[in-house]
Amino acid sequence: MFVDGFVQNKRLHFSGLSEDNGIRAESNALIRCVKNILAHLGIGKGTLTLRSLNKTWHLNKQSALNWIYKNGAAADRNTLSEKNNQNIVEKINYLYLKKNAEKSLGEACCDAESLKNASKAYLELGWAYETGTGIKQSFEEAYKWYKKSIDIANQIFTANKPIFYYLARLKVGNLLDKGLGIAFDKTWAFSLYKEAFRGIEREVGSEVGKGNPQLLALLADMYEEGKGAPKFPEKATELYQEAAKQGDAYSLAALAMKYLQGSGIGRSEDKAFALASQSAKQDHPFGQYALGLVYHEKGRAKKAEEWIAKSANQGFALAQQKLAHIYAAQGPSYDTQVAQLYKKAASQGLAESQYELAKMYQEGLRGFKLSKEEAAAWYEKAAQLEHEEARIALGRMLCQGEGVEKSFEKALYWLKKVEENNPKIIEKDIVQLMNAWEKLANEGDLQAQFDLGLHYEKEAILKWDKASWERSKLAAHLRIKASENDETAGEIDCEKALHWYGKAAEQGSAEADYLMGRLLSIRDYYRIPKENEVSKFLEYYKKAAKKGHAKAQLELGKCYFVGLTPEETLEGAVHLLKQAGGKEFLIEQQNSDKVLVNWKITFLSKLDPAIDSHSLTYADLYELTQNKRKEAEEKSLDHTPIDDAVKTLEKSLQSRLNTPLNWGPELLEKADERVNFANQKLLGDA
Incomplete structure (x- = not known):
């Protein structure tokens, strides 16, 4: 974050905040621009040290506190410790960002430049909430301000978009990708990542961008994690190296991790140690964590724990998770610390910690009150982040209705996700689930019959789609072998779906008649050869329509209209469609x-x-x-x-x-x- 300020008459003032009387500065040097206010530990007698990229200056602590008390709300003072200089510096940073955002909000309707300033201010305030800098961490608030930044930027930028336009998209993508502060949405995140990648890559290619290590590191992260572009570890290494040469603490740590793991570069513990040490000297939590891992690899457990604990104390999620693992191995006396650390890391979107937290809730471990509902909720969060064991656990809870509404359909969804990569470990669970599901359906449970029919219908359509795609590729003379197995398997699934819909129809269900007609119509669409198929699906639509089923009446009216039944008149088709709410269809046909x-x-x-x-x-x-x-x-x-x-x-x-x-x-x-x-x-x- 970049914050503008100046010193006048030995007092620090923030640009744009005219009501601010400033904070007394003890340094005699006049500083025109205060940049990148970060949380550094203050030193000296009654002073705070704030460092920018190329400047260092000192503030009188009491004067700084007075400024916070004057400009902050009661909530801002409640958590403030005069003994903790880092908190004071962070609070100054947060209050500046907040006041700047409020000021920009009032001016946002004036002109394009004001809108631009507002969009940037909202991005910066979102960062404060996301990182918990000077304010309690809140991903919901972070998302709110990032979204505001995006919405305003969309109003004013069509070309030559500034870098913060893309940074806001990257930030929202990160939250969506982990379901932090907003519902998990990988599709939207992917779209935002692609746009952010293009903008950040373009900026890094400029002369200004090459001299910005933070941007180099962001682009390296995107290559490393495959955000907006295919994973490219070697390119990520190259970018981290460029940023590390400029002394960027984050990039030094990231490069240390790559040497430690041999990702995109040859493995070297010595180089990892040297780089991590440089980063840790700057008090960067990633550097401290990386250094701890290097010590762990070297077999120096105490040193490893010491550095990982330092990182965890700064809120670094990976360090919190790792420290929880370390404490868990040391026995029950550390249960409280383990539980707290896993909960902190889980709240920041780490799937492994979410899984561990879910287990503690499910079994009432480490001081947690037993709660099946909380367990299911945390298993689902981890499952969405592709944690295999969480998916299995969630599938089993859904199958049993444990802490969550019973749903064989949802249970099968999560177990099938595991089957895609590891079919053997989940085979027994799926067999047991299907047996239990079919048993319930055979006992006459109407919903189970519907759900089973729908499950097999989806399976059939997936296989027909695949067979159809393969045939189209063959027609285009591509070297893809069409599989008769897909069509055959689709037919088998279709028959199973019809069987269960039929069971429901035997109970007099109009919905079941409609679903049978719909499925037979779909099979006809895929041109699967079946004798008298058209007359069959019309037969079921007619059954459902006679029972007053609106969707069946609508579909039947469409069939009559397009002439699938020559004995029906156009006038009769139009009358039926009007009754069934099909005016939109009729208007389209008229046009x-x-x-x-x-x-x-x-x-x-x-x-x-x-x-x-x-x-x-x-x-x-x-x-x-x-x-x-x-x-x-x-x-x-x-x-x-x-x-x-x-x-x-x-x-x-x-x-x-x-x-x-x-x-x-x-x-x-x-x-x-x-x-x-x-x-x-x-x-x-x-």
Whole structure:
């Protein structure tokens, strides 16, 4: 974060905050710009030291406290310890950001520059809440301010977007990716990451960006973790090295971890130790954590614990989790510390800690009150972050209805996620689940029958989709072998779905009749060869429609309209669709059917441009073409153009009206019927 300030008459003032009287500065040097106020431990007699990228200055502690008391709220003072200089510095930083955001909020409606300043101020305040700098950590508040920053930036930037535009997107993506402060949403996070990556990469490619180690580190992180771009450990290493050369503590630690793990670079404990030490000397929690891991690798457990504890005390989640592991191995006397550390790390989105926390709630361990509900909630958080054991545990709880509403469907979803990568360890659980599910359905549980039918329907459609995709690739002459197994397996799943829907239909369920009709209709769409399939799905739609099922009536009306049942009239189809709430469908069809008028005009222009198209119906065209052909024959003229025009219109009408009828009065009368329908007023009709 960058904060502007200046010293005047030996007092520090913050730019843009005119009501601020400043904090007394003991240094005689005048500093024009105060940058990057961070949480550094103060030293000296009654002074605080704030360091920027290239400046160091000292503040009188009591003067700083007075400034906080004047500008902060009661809540800001409650947690403030005069003995903890770091807290004071962080509080100054937070209050500056807060006041700046409030000031920007008041000016945000003025002009583009004010909006730009507001967007940047909101990003900075979001950072304070996310990191807990000077205020209690709150991911909800962080998300709120990051989102405000994005919303305002979207109003004013179309091109040449500033870097903070992309940083806000990266920040929100990180929260979405872990479900912190907002519901977990990987799809949205992925979209934000892609845009953020493009902007940050472009900025790093500029001269200004190359000299900004924080940006280099952010881009390196994105390559390392595959955010917005495919994972590229070697490129991440290169960027960390560039930033580390500029003394960036975070990048020194990240590079140390890469040497320790051999990720994108040759493994070297000695280089990892040297880099981690440099970072730790700057009191960076990542550096302290990395140094602790190096000591651990070297077998120096006490030193490892010491440095990891230092990092954990600064709120570094990975260090908290690691320290919890260390304490857990030392016996029950550390249970309280272990529980607190796992809870802290879990709240910052670490899946392993969330899993451990869930276990403690599930079994009432380490001082936690037994709570199946809390256990299920934390298992779900870890499961969303792809933690395999959490997915298994959550699946079992859902299967048993333990701490959460019983759902075989949801249980199977999580167990299937595990099966994708490790089928053997989950095979028994899935078999037991399916047996229990089918047992309940066979006992007549209507919901279980519906759920099983829907499960097998989804499986069938997935396999049909795959088979259809493979056939399309073959048609495009790509080297992909179409699998008959997918179609066959899809058919098997379809039959299972129909079986369970049928069981529900036996209980008189209109919904089951509808679902059977829908599934048979879907199978027909995929062109799976089945005898008399069309008549079968219509049969089930009719059953459900007679029982008053609205969706079945709507689908049946659509089938009648498009001519799947020739015995049904267009008038009857329109009446049924109106009753079933299908006016939107009818309006779409009216708009589409207007093309019939254009086709008639085009046809007549080929036969005789002098004829007024409005004076003739489609039915009139039959006699007209007969006369034109006869006239051409009598004059020994070529009537091929007439025949070609007829053939073209015939094919178009057959397709549009979904009929096998050939050119003749019956086909043309159906066309007139649809033209008349296109001109009807539907809204307000009975």
